[in-house]
Amino acid sequence: MNKLKQLMEMAQKIQGDSFWADIFDQNSSNFMVPYGKKEQPNIQPKYPLADVLRGSYEIVVLIDLSGVRKEDVHLTLQGKTLFIKGNATPQFPEYEVVTTERMQGSFEKSIPLPEEPYGNKIHAKFVNGLLEIRIPIKTKPRENIVIE
Known part of the structure; x- marks a missing residue:
């Protein structure tokens, strides 16, 4: 001792x-x-879960929003950051929660993008709990390099 x-x-x-x-x-x-x-510490909230994919002409962001209504989601874009804010209301508010793993309540998350969007033709659709956002990016043409 x-x-x-x-x-x-x-x-x-x-x-x-x-x-x-x-x-x-x-x-x-x-x-x-x-x-x-x-x-x-991981400052970035875990929910909602999001994937960011980069193609030749666009960035695709997929966000899981199971049980959330389209009307309860708000998207904004500032520079190279996509912001999502919303509310996941409980499906059975009169029941006692025994265990829960699904997102409930209000949420807010910023999602960094690999590059700035090009133009304002951003398209978002919400199908079966999956929010799909397509953000056009500027394609860089090939440059010829002069060999000396």
């Missing part, structure tokens, strides 16, 4: 008070992460 006390005092002198607090704080997301190698 005396050795443990010495170890704790030595660690406190070297690392400060936060060393033991980080190790024993069960609510910490850094539990079991080597000290000094704290992971950056």
